[in-house]
Amino acid sequence: MGLRINDTIPNLTVATDQGTMQLHDWIGDSWAILFSHPKDFTPVCTTEFGAVAQLAEAWKERGTKVMGISVDSVEEHKKWKADIEVFAGAKAGFPIIADEDLKVAKAFDMLPADAYLPEGRTAADSETVRAVFIVGPDKKLKLSMTYPMNVGRNFAEVLRALDALQTAAKETIATPANWNVGDDVIIPTKVSNEDAKKKYGEFETVFPYLRRTKLPA
Template structure:
C-alpha cells in the first residue's frame, strides 16, 4: 500500500538562501531576487490590515524607513489580505493618521509566500500570519528570523540595531556582545589555536581572559 504524507513545507533557517518568490504588492509586482546583490531585505508579516497593533507597527516602520534605506535595506510587508485591502488600509493610514507608507506590502491571499517562510503558526491562527521578521542579506542569505505573537507589537529600534550589528560584523569580522549599540566595543573572535591564545594578551585588545576580548572600531 502506498503511503502518502502531506507534510508542511520545511521552515527556512538562518544561514540558508531565502526562497525566491514573485508577488503582487502595493508597489507593483516584485521578486525577492530583484534585490540580490543590491540591498538587504527586511521582510515582515503582520496578521491583518485594519487592525490596531498592525497599524501602530506600520506607522513606526514608516517613520524609520529613512534609517533602513540609509543602511541599504528595503522593508517589505506582507499579510494574507488582498491588494485592494492593502491599498485601502494604506490610504486610511495616510488620511486618518497622517502617515504615508513608503514600502511595498505583499498581497498573499493564497498564503504562498507566508507558507514558504513559515509565517503561519496554526496554534496562533490558520488564516493569519504571525509577526515574523526575516533579515535577508544582499546574497539572499537569511541572517536572522524573529517571531512575535499576534498580540504584541515589535520594537522597531531593535530591528535597526540588529541590522547595524550584522553589518558591523560583516565589515569588521567581529561579533557584538549583549546589549551592543553602535559605537560600543565589539568582541574579537576567540583564538583557534594554542599559539594564538598565548599571544592574545600582546595584540592590544581589552581582554577579560584569553577567550573574551574587546576592541573599539
C-alpha cells in the first residue's frame, strides 16, 4: 500500500551526511519537505539541489525543514555537495539521506518491495526515486509530486504549494487554481453562509458551492 495524503509518514532511522536521524524527531514541530533523487552526480538533480540551497531563507521564513534523499553513500553525498554549492553559489546546509539499502525509497513507495541496486547501476535503475513530499508538524503527508528524470522540479511551485498548505491549515480555507499569497481564497462548503459572514466577513458567492473571500493582510 502506497503512502497517501494524511497518512503518517514512517518514523525511519536514517543515515545522512550530517549524522543519523529519526525522521519524526528531525521534523519536530516544523513543516518538512523531503525531496528524492535516483543518484548522486547527475545533472538535473544537481540543479535541483542547487535550487533548494538558494532557497534557504525562504524555507526558514516558512518554518520548514528540508532534507534530500539519494540512493548513494554518505561519502558520495559529501563530495556531491561541493559541486552543488559551486553550481548554486550557496551553501547546501540541509541533510541528505544515504538510502543505499532503499529503505526510504520502499517505505515511501517510490520503489517496489523487491527492488535492488544492481552492480554497475545507473540512475535509470532507481528513476522513480524522483518525488517531493510535504509533511506537516503532525508528521502526516500533506502533498506529494513525482517527476521523471528528464524534467527538473519547479521549486517555485513547491513554495507556492507550501504557502497554500500552511494558509489552509491556519485559516481553515481552501485555495483555488493558480493561487498565490494575497489572492482570494475559497470558503469550505461545510461552513454555512451565516458562519462564513461571522468568520470571514464579506464574501462573493459565485455558485452556492463556490464562495470567495479575502483574508486579512
